[in-house]
Amino acid sequence: MAITIYVPRDSSALSLGANRVAANIQAEADKSGVEIHLIRNGSRGLFWLETMVEVRTSKGRVAYGPVMPKDVASLFDADFINGGAHPLHLGLTDEMAWLKKQERLTFARVGITDPVSVEDYVAHDGFKGLKNALTKSGAEIVKEVTDSGLRGRGGAAFPTGIKWNTVLNAPADQKYIVCNADEGDSGTYSDRMIMEGDPLVLVEGMTIAGLAVGATQGYIYLRSEYPDALVTLNEAIANAYQAGYLGEDICGSGQCFHLEVRRAAGAYVCGEETSLLESLEGKRGVVRFKPPLPAIEGLFGKPTVVNNVISLATVPIVLDKGGKFYQDFGMGRSRGTLPIQLAGNIKQCGLVEKAFGVTLRELLYDFGGGSASGKPIRAVQVGGPLGAYLPESQFDTPLDYEKFSEIWAVLGHGGIVAFDDTVDMAKMARYAFEFCAIESCGKCTPCRIGSTRGVEVMDKIIAKQDHAKNITLVRDLSDTMLNGSLCALGGMTPYPVLSAINHFPEDFGLKKGQVA
Amino acid sequence: MSDEILVDIDQHIEAHVNVPGALMPLLHAIQDDVGYVPEISYSRIAKALNLSVAEVHGVVTFYHHFRTHAPGKHILQICRAESCQAMGSEALEAYVKKTLGVDYHQTTADGAITLEPVYCLGNCACSPAASIDDQVCGRVDVERVNEIIAEARGA
Numbered sequence A: 001m002a003i004t005i006y007v008p009r010d011s012s013a014l015s016l017g018a019n020r021v022a023a024n025i026q027a028e029a030d031k032s033g034v035e036i037h038l039i040r041n042g043s044r045g046l047f048w049l050e051t052m053v054e055v056r057t058s059k060g061r062v063a064y065g066p067v068m069p070k071d072v073a074s075l076f077d078a079d080f081i082n083g084g085a086h087p088l089h090l091g092l093t094d095e096m097a098w099l100k101k102q103e104r105l106t107f108a109r110v111g112i113t114d115p116v117s118v119e120d121y122v123a124h125d126g127f128k129g130l131k132n133a134l135t136k137s138g139a140e141i142v143k144e145v146t147d148s149g150l151r152g153r154g155g156a157a158f159p160t161g162i163k164w165n166t167v168l169n170a171p172a173d174q175k176y177i178v179c180n181a182d183e184g185d186s187g188t189y190s191d192r193m194i195m196e197g198d199p200l201v202l203v204e205g206m207t208i209a210g211l212a213v214g215a216t217q218g219y220i221y222l223r224s225e226y227p228d229a230l231v232t233l234n235e236a237i238a239n240a241y242q243a244g245y246l247g248e249d250i251c252g253s254g255q256c257f258h259l260e261v262r263r264a265a266g267a268y269v270c271g272e273e274t275s276l277l278e279s280l281e282g283k284r285g286v287v288r289f290k291p292p293l294p295a296i297e298g299l300f301g302k303p304t305v306v307n308n309v310i311s312l313a314t315v316p317i318v319l320d321k322g323g324k325f326y327q328d329f330g331m332g333r334s335r336g337t338l339p340i341q342l343a344g345n346i347k348q349c350g351l352v353e354k355a356f357g358v359t360l361r362e363l364l365y366d367f368g369g370g371s372a373s374g375k376p377i378r379a380v381q382v383g384g385p386l387g388a389y390l391p392e393s394q395f396d397t398p399l400d401y402e403k404f405s406e407i408w409a410v411l412g413h414g415g416i417v418a419f420d421d422t423v424d425m426a427k428m429a430r431y432a433f434e435f436c437a438i439e440s441c442g443k444c445t446p447c448r449i450g451s452t453r454g455v456e457v458m459d460k461i462i463a464k465q466d467h468a469k470n471i472t473l474v475r476d477l478s479d480t481m482l483n484g485s486l487c488a489l490g491g492m493t494p495y496p497v498l499s500a501i502n503h504f505p506e507d508f509g510l511k512k513g514q515v516a
Numbered sequence B: 001m002s003d004e005i006l007v008d009i010d011q012h013i014e015a016h017v018n019v020p021g022a023l024m025p026l027l028h029a030i031q032d033d034v035g036y037v038p039e040i041s042y043s044r045i046a047k048a049l050n051l052s053v054a055e056v057h058g059v060v061t062f063y064h065h066f067r068t069h070a071p072g073k074h075i076l077q078i079c080r081a082e083s084c085q086a087m088g089s090e091a092l093e094a095y096v097k098k099t100l101g102v103d104y105h106q107t108t109a110d111g112a113i114t115l116e117p118v119y120c121l122g123n124c125a126c127s128p129a130a131s132i133d134d135q136v137c138g139r140v141d142v143e144r145v146n147e148i149i150a151e152a153r154g155a
């Protein structure tokens, strides 16, 4: 019987040579006359062990990693196809502590299945949520999502059920489901991992959303920096059409949903939902005034659900196991789980899906193993380029939307970027302004002009010119941006800037503990 | 501009004219094919999609991804975003600029490589990241980037 071997097709694994590993495994198997069935799965999310190769044995899946292309011959010599001993042997994947400590709901299948196989998807509980949804009315589906407590994972944490309800109740001849797959935040890659590792869960989630609100067309707005995800998504969508899970007559229900991927073009601001809609319509990605809300007048002026990849990919398990099941995870008003992404200067970077309530410290040290450089972790930025920098004294904060806002920080899309003690926080504050200047859509003055002024003033601070005056200037500028910007690009750039000054004043030529 | 390219562009326009929100997919199709969006295509696109030439120009230039001039044979992107900075991308970027003798948005004298900045490749678990054409590279150090450059130059 053929031996089943898994080599990820996740683009981070590819970035470390997974394709060459896969090719070498096939070649080596051919040479030794071993019949193998090579599956290109998603990543399990332990990126320090990529390329992580798995072999299916009678005891379960056995992992090896990190496998370099040159290691493949020795793996065969060690009889790895039967789980043999080898320096890269990691044991049974299911027994790996890093995975066992997680609560993988949204990521239940990622790394386990063949991402584009409908058959494999169904064999691992796929489309159960959709089947349930097909027995319910739109209002009943929306109620289930509302009961789950799911809040948008794209950054703003708005309750998904409430958004859907608005679209459900907006009368129109055409409505749309738009998936925000622009994932522009540094330190985030969970959307990508879903799209490359379990794209059918996104297809299912969007279809359920369509049934819920009465939309028959969906678009996935995918950032152009993700060419591998584009391929995987398109394969998965084609297979879903073929198997009758998309199209004019979903599972023989007579209900219709169509889905198409649209490529973005490298503008960070197009992750903002109204700018995204402009872009989908073929325009410059300039942010729209709200109201009207996209839920009332969205794509092509029609009621539109805009949701993040993770929000939509979480809907199937909610419809499968019930809103109550999902909302039993978490703390406070942050219900369910968050796929957290460890990035930057961390020894063990990867995807940790945990119920809300886990602390930064647990993530950085228990999961992350501390810094990659071995130096102390000095600062972490949570929630992407518009998120605050947190010092060590705040590492015990639990991941919870409200707890983070209490310390003037955000969870955003769940990305955590760690810096060791070589970081210069004045440079990071300068970069925050620079990024805002590069990506501003130009609609409002505080953002367009303020960000460029911010870079200039930071340059002076770094050059130690007119120090006190320039710090005051940065604060004033930040105030103007906070209060006078139309969207969070201008409105939240002050988060990284001011948190850097407040928590790390010594990097700005101020005394420790001094707040200018 | 060769007539052949214009024929290609017209075919892309033809294929997209009835697509809702056609402009973005159309610009992608043209750039994928030609390597950039030639200015000469603007009026043809504008006419087909019922837009002004200024509108087409506005869209092409709004997005960092679209190029208005032919790039080198390969496009090397270095990630400048925070996670990669935390892992030394600044030194890497300085090294690459010096080695290639170009700044961002410029092409090497031999026409082999256009250097571009990128703000996150979603490879932050393997920072610092870079990409060559559509291939993402992780944990890129000087040795790795030298390999990438040599390969691109066909060494």
Ligand SMILES: Cc1cc2nc3c(=O)[nH]c(=O)nc-3n(C[C@H](O)[C@H](O)[C@H](O)COP(=O)(O)O)c2cc1C
Residues within 6 Å of the ligand: A151, A152, A153, A154, A155, A156, A157, A158, A160, A180, A181, A182, A183, A184, A185, A268, A269, A270, A271, A272, A273, A274, A306, A307, A308, A309, A311, A312, A487, A488, A489
């Ligand atoms: C500058 C800016 C960039 C954003 N980028 C993204 C993004 O890449 N992905 C995303 O899902 N949401 C992003 N958002 C948030 C969206 O505007 C919107 O809140 C979200 O797509 C709604 O989906 P959710 O409720 O499922 O989170 C961004 C917002 C701003 C202001």
Ligand code: SF4
Residues within 6 Å of the ligand: A269, A287, A439, A440, A441, A442, A443, A444, A445, A447, A448, A485, A486, A487, A488, A489, A490, A491
């Ligand atoms: S804050 Fe900046 S990005 Fe947002 S609408 Fe204003 S100018 Fe555009």
Ligand code: FES
Residues within 6 Å of the ligand: A186, A187, A188, B079, B080, B081, B082, B083, B084, B119, B120, B121, B122, B123, B124, B127, B128, B129
């Ligand atoms: S910040 Fe460089 S890949 Fe994400």
